[in-house]
Amino acid sequence: VDHILELASAEADNTDAAFAAFDKDGDGVVTKDEIATVMRSLGQTATDEEIQDMVDAVDADGNGAIDKAEFASSVVDTDVNHEDSEAV
Numbered sequence: 001v002d003h004i005l006e007l008a009s010a011e012a013d014n015t016d017a018a019f020a021a022f023d024k025d026g027d028g029v030v031t032k033d034e035i036a037t038v039m040r041s042l043g044q045t046a047t048d049e050e051i052q053d054m055v056d057a058v059d060a061d062g063n064g065a066i067d068k069a070e071f072a073s074s075v076v077d078t079d080v081n082h083e084d085s086e087a088v
């Protein structure tokens with residue numbers, strides 16, 4: 001999950017733009033299929049199980065999709081963890 005979110009963050013100036021890059025149909029949530037589409041467009045591959053694990057890691061409310069708040073929280077967590085690892 002961290003790798004994909006870092007890629008999205010690097011390509012977007014803000015969280016809304018990054019979320020929109022994943023939310024292909026504009027319905028306000030990111031699904032497994034949308035994650036797979038973005039990954040393929042970035043030359044990445046993952047199994048259905050790996051993508052489900054990514055969703056599960058971020059999906060705080062357990063509805064099977066990632067909403068904007070969950071996405072934003074993950075981006076912030078990724079940025080903090082990345083900064084922590086650089087400090088070591």
